[in-house]
Amino acid sequence: MLTVFLLLPAVAMAAQAPSPSPEKSGVTLSLSGSDSMTDHRPAEIVAVLTNASAAAVKANVTVDAGRNVSKVATDPDDLEGDQAKESISLDVAPGHSRWVHIAVYAKRPVHRGKTTVVVVAEIRPVVQTEAGTIHVVATREINVDMAGSDSVSGVVGGGLTIIIPGVLAVLAWLWVWVDDRKKLGLPATNPFTTIWDNKLWLLMATIISFAAAWAGATWFNLNNLQGAYDWSDLFFVSLGAALVAGVLALMARFAYRIRRPRINGDSQPSDVLRAAARHENSFKRRVFKVSEGRFGLLVHHDRGAVVLTPQIHFAKPDRLIQIVQKEVETEGSGDLKAAALEAATNSTFDGSYGAALGSEWISHPMVIADPEAAHRTQTILAYYE
Structure with missing residues (x-):
């Protein structure tokens, strides 16, 4: 009984023994190439697999670029064609290196800022041995931005995406009621002054901007506030928010005038x-x-x-x-x-x-x-x- 008791921990430790480390396998993985991408230009990265061991290995290379899209190929010319894949397998002879070309595309809506690209090489011997499968990992941080030709700059763009669509929507709503007030014969306050004097309208504009950005990204594949507008997206989201607010204001005014007919100096x-x-x-x-x-x-x-x-x-x-x-x-x-x-x-x-x-x-x-x-x-x- 004592012998069995002493052997059990040894068996458990053997079952939990870690797989061979990347250093002991003799296989290394390094990344070089682009450290930025835009909505028009992908990040082009080269992953170099080096086998310093005495035995050939098989490597299965996969790329995780977060929400963005990644493609891999052994030939850079294949990244744009049907040969590009999400993962690739290749053999690495002892004492040799193999290159894997990677393209990371910014997915719309583009999230401006930084993202991390993780490349994982699953290594196993070509000839079956007692050595288990190991994973070699390399990472690269990528700056994500909009193309300079059509983007709203980072400093201005952040404020624009937060406030402009909502402000235009609030202005459209207020203009409808300003027009109604003028038809009553009353002096009407300028909508810009109304928004400036009552900061709750600015809060409402911010909320509307987030809602409009979400709707644009969900239904029309436009950029949202988590990323960055380009000029065309900013125009369409702002125009859409103003039109919707204007139509809703007209409907609200129509319903109100059913209950409260407009009476002024020209009424019979x-x-x-x-x-x-x-x-x-x-x-x-x-x-x-x-x-x-x-x-x-x-x-x-x-x-x-x-x-x-x-x-x-x-x-x-x-x-x-x-x-x-x-x-x-x-x-x-x-x-x-x-x-x-x-x-x-x-x-x-x-x-x-x-x-x-x-x-x-x-x-x-x-x-x-x-x-x-x-x-x-x-x-x-x-x-x-």
Whole structure:
């Protein structure tokens, strides 16, 4: 029993004995050649296998270039043709050396910076012996960049890829709403000033840039923020981000205007009635002070502003008069929307604003950014003789 106990560790150590080291095998591997590559020019490397041992060996050479693409061949002219492979096997006679030509291509989207190329030679004897397979490894660090003719420089490119597509998208979004604000008759802030004054827009621009870059790399094989844009990629990603943001802004504005019709100085009385009905189905409206001695009635609130109108004078139609009279009597019949629609479609409709009825009312609808609430009771929106 004692003998068995002593032999077990010896057997275990023999089973775990390491393979012969590269130094003892007599085979060495060295790399020379390019230390940089671009999207247009591959890195060309020569791997030299030297067999200093007394026996011929067989070597299987493979290359790992990370996310980039690598090809190997024994003849440099074969790197561009069908002879190029991802690994290659060759025999190395004792006392001789063999060359393996390697081409590493930057894969799009190009990741600017450094990458490591690892060349592994799996060595085993040509004639079967007790010696096991060994691996000889050599590495080379490669600088990755864009071709100088079409690349955005490294210093400028980093900032551009982070901010420009998103800034253009934010500008497109803001321009749509600036145009809407101008149509209301309000002064509009320059979008550039808006972005500069509110740094949250810059944060949003950065997020949009990352999203646009990811979409461009995923769906259109364009460079992304992990690498480097060239000028054409930067143009298309920026244009795409601005177009998408503009279309989304137009859709959002369209949906908003369904709920809040645009009312300005050119709006007809029937338009004012419709908009007022959507906000609050009642002829009685709050009163706001526009200036000294002038007041307006609330139509609705519009993106932080207040839309006001004068009283509306109607001569026709009779049905509308009946409805509003009923509302006055019952203090709210809930038929304002129906009345507004009838007023808009009745061919005998003839209405005008009631500025002539008293100097205290504004003469036409207007949008006020920050009006003063008047301390007056609610007033009837439509006036009838």
